[in-house]
Amino acid sequence: MSNLEQIQTDFQAFLIDETKGAAFKSRIIDDAKVGAAKRLGIYYDAYRFRIIEALATVYPKLHVVLGNDLFDKTARSYIDQNPSTYRNMRWMGGNMQAHLQQTLPQYPIAAEMAAFEWGLSLAFDAEDASILTLTDLAEVPLETWADLKFVFHPSLHLLPLQWNAVQIWNALDKEETPPAIAKTNEPCLIWRIGIDLHSGLNSHFRSLEAAEFSAIQLAISGASFGVLCEQLQDNLSEEQATIQAAQYVSTWLNDGLITRI
Amino acid sequence: MTQTNNSQSLTSQPKLANLGFGLGLRTEHYQEILNNKPAIDWLELLSENYMVAGGKPLHFLDKICENYPVVMHGVSLSIGSTSTIDKDYLRDLRHLADRVQPAWISDHLCWTGVHGQNMHDLLPLPYTEETAKHVAERIGIVQDYLGRKILLENVSSYASYVDSTMTEWEFISLICEQADCLLLLDVNNIYVSSYNHQFDAKAFIDGVPQNRVQQIHLAGHHNHGDYIIDTHDTPVIDPVWDLYEYAISRLGQVSTMIERDANIPPLAELVQELDIARKIAEKVQAYNPSAVRLPRHIK
Known part of the structure; x- marks a missing residue:
């Protein structure tokens, strides 16, 4: 594995699971002003915020039904279990119905709302x-x-x-x-x-x-x-x-x- | 698949036509652009948003392309990745280019993921000779496939690698030399990165190969005190306008546009903001006529 490939593999592993980031932090220049941990944290947070926002765009009423906190928690666990393989974040939400059936089985309306909104988004384009x-x-x-x-x-x-x-x-x-x-x-x-x-x-x-x-x-x-x-x-x-x-x-x-x- | 009609020879003069002053095409503005034909010289579309089967996006895009010159701007080429180049992506990119006939195609000098995954972020590269060589080789593959030179944009970054052995502008220069590609200079990104990494933004502008700068991006950001996050959800700030003035006084007039990706205001506000760029260009032309070439439309 080349040096560049190692850096990219470790950086991505950190973004997906920060517990794997301890070693990677040593590849980032540390400084008194911001610090390597905070600098990497910007990328870690941005990865999630960006996809949560994309999921909220595809699932606006699911967001309302779940409320901010539960939607955020659901989106984060979804991201952890479904790393994107898509060129556009718009396609990331395809497993949400199944995810909600697993994570909120006591609240079946959520999975059905997800199925409905995913259907709307598929019909759109x-x-x-x-x-x-x-x-x-x-x-x-x-x-x-x-x-x-x-x-x-x-x-x-x-x-x-x-x-x-x-x-x-x-x-x-x-x-x-x-x-x-x-x-x-x-x-x-x-x-x-x-x-x-x-x-x-x-x-x-x-x-x-x-x-x-x-x-x-x-x-x-x-x-x-x-x-x-x-x-x-x-x-x-x-x-x-x-x-x-x-x-x-x-x-x-x-x-x-x-x-x- | 057929080659695009406007593909230019890879050995031709570096720069393409100057399109003037443009905006990023956003869904919120489709109808107004078609109804009112506002005074925008050209539009930049986000390639991935139109790599879809049908429906509204392509319907509106086709109509807009009848009225405005367009350029294509992507976020998922991942030119710096060590994973294999995504041939399906390139095929769809070329297919879209065949449809919209863009003046040019751009993406970012970064990587977005490895091992088949996409982090949906413009992740920084270590500035080394090894990386430059790797990226330049991949640019060559992409340019050969598309039959045209591509533009690569400097990204905003928040972290630097201990592995880096040169400045970002030296890295960019090395890649341009090796790959014979063009540059999309994001003046806001230069400002953001210079703040985050404590370098001289003007040195960056002075350091890149100026004859390869084909397009300029301007945008807003959020200052958190110790660092700046590039957000594209606010107007361009004065220090970035000052840096833009410095850039075009050095580069000559370059196709310039404002990128707004969130908190999208009414189109009129962005058209008005674009007038600031026009006025700066006029001002630069007044004190340094040789630096400015008048825009000419390609349509």
């Missing part, structure tokens, strides 16, 4: 894609509908949520008093409105019933319209199932979720 419209679909002959398969927008994320994280997020976003934590078992869709449909390019979300959630999961997995109808027949007549499936597809088109067939 996911790949662009043009949107299919009802007019496009009207050109498809009725007899071929059973074989129709749908390609969904790259920004679409499905979240099987158990708690009312979305309602709490919404209230906090509108600066209203959030509802009490409650179990709702309402799954959620997150996606970005495409440029072709509106000019907004903002992330959107909506809660949906379990039946629609199963249907869209099935459609995303590549199932045809005919298979969707068959699955819905578990609870509906054949005619009702076809009408329901058509309504779902119409809703997905209006939401700007389908990019092509």
